[in-house]
Amino acid sequence: MQYKTSFFLTCIGQFLVSFNMFLGVYFMFQRFHSVNGFRFHEVLLCFSIMLMEFSLAEALARGFDTFSSTISNGEFDRIMVRPRNEIFQVLGSKIEFTRVGHILQAIVMFIYGILRSDIIWDYKKILTVLFMLIGGTLVFTGIFLIFAAFCFFTTEGLEFMNVFIYGAREYGKYPISIYGKRMLQICTFIVPYALIQYYPLLYLLGRGKNWYMFLPLLASLFLVPCYIFWKVGVRHYKSTGS
Amino acid sequence: MRKYLSFFRLRFSMGLQYRSAALAGIFTQFIWGIMEILVFRAFYQSDSNAFPMTMQATSSYIWLQEAFLALFMVTFMENEIFLSVNNGDIAYELCRPIDIYNMWFSRSVAHRLSRAVLRCMPILVITIFIPKPYGLMIPKTVTTFLLFLLTLILGLSVAVAFCMIIYMLTFFTISAMGVKMIAMSLVEFFAGAVIPLPFFPNPIRRWMELLPFASMQNVPLRIYSGDLTGNAIQDVFFLNLYWSIFSIV
Numbered sequence: 001m002q003y004k005t006s007f008f009l010t011c012i013g014q015f016l017v018s019f020n021m022f023l024g025v026y027f028m029f030q031r032f033h034s035v036n037g038f039r040f041h042e043v044l045l046c047f048s049i050m051l052m053e054f055s056l057a058e059a060l061a062r063g064f065d066t067f068s069s070t071i072s073n074g075e076f077d078r079i080m081v082r083p084r085n086e087i088f089q090v091l092g093s094k095i096e097f098t099r100v101g102h103i104l105q106a107i108v109m110f111i112y113g114i115l116r117s118d119i120i121w122d123y124k125k126i127l128t129v130l131f132m133l134i135g136g137t138l139v140f141t142g143i144f145l146i147f148a149a150f151c152f153f154t155t156e157g158l159e160f161m162n163v164f165i166y167g168a169r170e171y172g173k174y175p176i177s178i179y180g181k182r183m184l185q186i187c188t189f190i191v192p193y194a195l196i197q198y199y200p201l202l203y204l205l206g207r208g209k210n211w212y213m214f215l216p217l218l219a220s221l222f223l224v225p226c227y228i229f230w231k232v233g234v235r236h237y238k239s240t241g242s
Numbered sequence: 243m244r245k246y247l248s249f250f251r252l253r254f255s256m257g258l259q260y261r262s263a264a265l266a267g268i269f270t271q272f273i274w275g276i277m278e279i280l281v282f283r284a285f286y287q288s289d290s291n292a293f294p295m296t297m298q299a300t301s302s303y304i305w306l307q308e309a310f311l312a313l314f315m316v317t318f319m320e321n322e323i324f325l326s327v328n329n330g331d332i333a334y335e336l337c338r339p340i341d342i343y344n345m346w347f348s349r350s351v352a353h354r355l356s357r358a359v360l361r362c363m364p365i366l367v368i369t370i371f372i373p374k375p376y377g378l379m380i381p382k383t384v385t386t387f388l389l390f391l392l393t394l395i396l397g398l399s400v401a402v403a404f405c406m407i408i409y410m411l412t413f414f415t416i417s418a419m420g421v422k423m424i425a426m427s428l429v430e431f432f433a434g435a436v437i438p439l440p441f442f443p444n445p446i447r448r449w450m451e452l453l454p455f456a457s458m459q460n461v462p463l464r465i466y467s468g469d470l471t472g473n474a475i476q477d478v479f480f481l482n483l484y485w486s487i488f489s490i491v
Contacts (some may be wrong), residue, residue: 013423020427024436030443032289163273171277178284179277 014101018051022109025173036178041116046201047173048109049129053136053196054169055102061141063090067148076237086234087227090148119204128200128213135216136196140168142226143191149226152233168193175201195219245340246348253352264360271308271365278304279376294440297375303438303464305378309365312357313394314401314433324422327412346409350402404429440464 025047029040038046058065067090070076079089119125147161171179176187176198187194195215202208282300286293295303323346326332335342369378411421430436432450439450 009421010423013427016424016427020431020436023431027442028285028437031294031441032285035284035288163270167273167277170274171281174281174284179280180283183280 011101014099015105018102018105021170021173022047022105035174038175038178041113042201042205043174044109045113045117045204046175046197048106048113049132049201050136050172050197051102051106051169052110053133054140054172055099055106056133056137057140057144058102059099060137061091061144064141064144064148068151071151071237080237087145087230117205119206124213125204128203128216131213131216132196132200135219138220139192139196139222140165142223143168145223145226145230149230149233152237164191172197192219192222246344249345250348250352253349254356256353256356264357268361268364271311271361272368275304275308275365275369283376295438298379299464300438301376302379305365305369309362309369310358310394312361313354313398323409324412327409343406347402347406350405351398354398354402438464 025043026040028035029043033039035043063070070079070090076086079086082089143161143164147165150161172193176184176194184194184198187198196219199208199212199215203210203212279301282304283297286297286300293300326335335345338345366378370380371377408422408425439447442450
C-alpha cells in the first residue's frame with residue numbers, strides 16, 4: 001500500500017481487464033440469446049462466482065505465483081531453515097490487494113445475476129454458494145501450488161501452466177458443459193473445475209440433483225495430490241547457490 | 243536508413259534465440275485456440291442463423307489470430323524501453339546520433355516479427371489439416387492472399403505506432419504501469435481480440451470499424467477468411483493505409 005497512485009491505477013487496470021471479458025460475454029448474448037440452454041444472467045452468475053474464486057486465490061496465493069523468483073534469488077533457503085511450515089511462509093510472503101478490482105466487478109455481476117434470475121433462495125442455496133467460493137479458492141490455490149512445485153525442478157516458471165490458471169479464468173466464464181462432453185469429463189475427473197462450477201450451478205438454478213451442492217467440498221480434496229507433489233518438490237530442492 | 247536496418251537485424255536475431263519459450267508458447271496458443279473455437283461452436287449450435295460469419299471463417303480467424311498473436315498484441319511491449327526511462331539510461335540513447343523514434347520503431351517491428359516467425363509456422367501447418375469447419379482454410383484466390391499480406395504489414399505498423407505513443411507517454415509519467423494496462427485493455431476490446439468485430443451489434447460495429455484499432459488485426463484476418471470481399475476491401479485498405487500513415491506521423 002505504499003504506492004497509492006500506482007495501487008489505484010493497477011486496480012482500475014484489473015477492473016478493465018475483467019470488464020473486457022464481461023463486455024465480450026454481453027455482446028455475444030446481444031446476438032445469441034442463449035447458449036446450450038443457459039441464459040445471460042445464468043452465465044453471469046457462473047462467471048462472477050468463478051472470478052471471485054480466482055481472485056481470492058490469486059490474492060492469497062500470490063507468493064506461489066512469483067515462486068520462481070523466490071527460488072532463483074535464494075530466498076527459499078532462508079525459508080527452509082526456519083522451524084515453521086514452508087507453505088505458510090510462502091503464503092504469508094506476499095498478499096496482493098490489487099485484486100480488489102476483480103472482486104468488485106465480480107460482486108456487481110453477481111448481484112445483477114441474482115436480481116435477474118428467479119432463484120428461490122433458502123439456506124441450502126446460500127450454503128452452496130459458500131461451498132463454491134471455498135472449494136473454488138482451494139482448487140485454484142492447489143493449482144498455484146503445483147505451479148510453484150514445478151519450479152523446484154525447472155527453476156523457471158512454466159508457461160504451459162498458464163493454460164490451467166488463466167485459461168480457467170478466461171473460459172470458466174461459461175458453464176463448462178458448452179465445451180462439449182470430452183471437456184466436461186476432463187474437468188470433472190482430472191482437474192476438478194466442473195465440480196466447483198458446473199454442477200453446483202445446476203443445483204443453484206434448480207436443475208441438478210441435491211447432492212450436487214456438496215461437490216465443491218469434494219473438489220477441495222484436489223489439494224491433497226497438490227500437497228504431495230509440493231512435498232516431493234521440497235525434497236528434490238537444490239539451492240541455486242545465490 | 244542503413245543503421246535502422248542493422249538495429250532491425252540485431253533485434254530480429256536476438257528474438258530468434260528463445261526457441262524453448264516459443265515451443266511452450268505454441269502449445270499454449272493451441273489450447274487457447276481450441277477453447278475459443280469450442281465457445282463459438284456452442285454459440286453456433288444454439289442459433290446458427292444469428293451467426294454473422296460462417297463457422298469456417300470464424301475458425302480461420304481464430305487460428306490466424308493465435309498464429310500471428312505476436313504481431314498485433316499491444317501487450318508485447320519492449321520492457322527495456324520502460325526500464326531505461328525508469329532508471330535514466332535513456333540519456334545514453336538520446337545522445338546517439340540517430341532518431342530515437344525510428345530506432346525504436348525498427349526495433350519493435352523486428353522483435354515482433356521474430357516472435358511471430360518462430361511461432362506461426364507450426365500453428366499454420368497443423369491447423370490446415372484439422373477437419374473442415376474447425377481448421378484453417380486455404381485462401382480462395384491468390385489476390386486474397388496477397389492482400390492479406392499487405393494489410394498484415396500495414397496492421398503491424400499501426401500496432402507498433404500505437405505502442406510508440408505509449409512509450410512517448412512514459413517520458414512524462416515515468417512509471418508506465420497504469421497507462422499501459424488501461425491502453426491495453428481498450429485496444430484489445432476495439433481491435434476485436436475479445437470477440438471478432440462482426441459479432442458486435444451493427445450500430446456499434448460501424449463506429450468500431452472506423453477506429454485505427456480495427457486496422458490492427460480485424461482487417462487482415464477477415465480478408466483472409468473471405469469475409470471481406472470486393473469493394474469492402476478497397477475501402478478498408480485505404481482506411482488502413484490512412485491510419486498507418488497518420489499514426490506514424
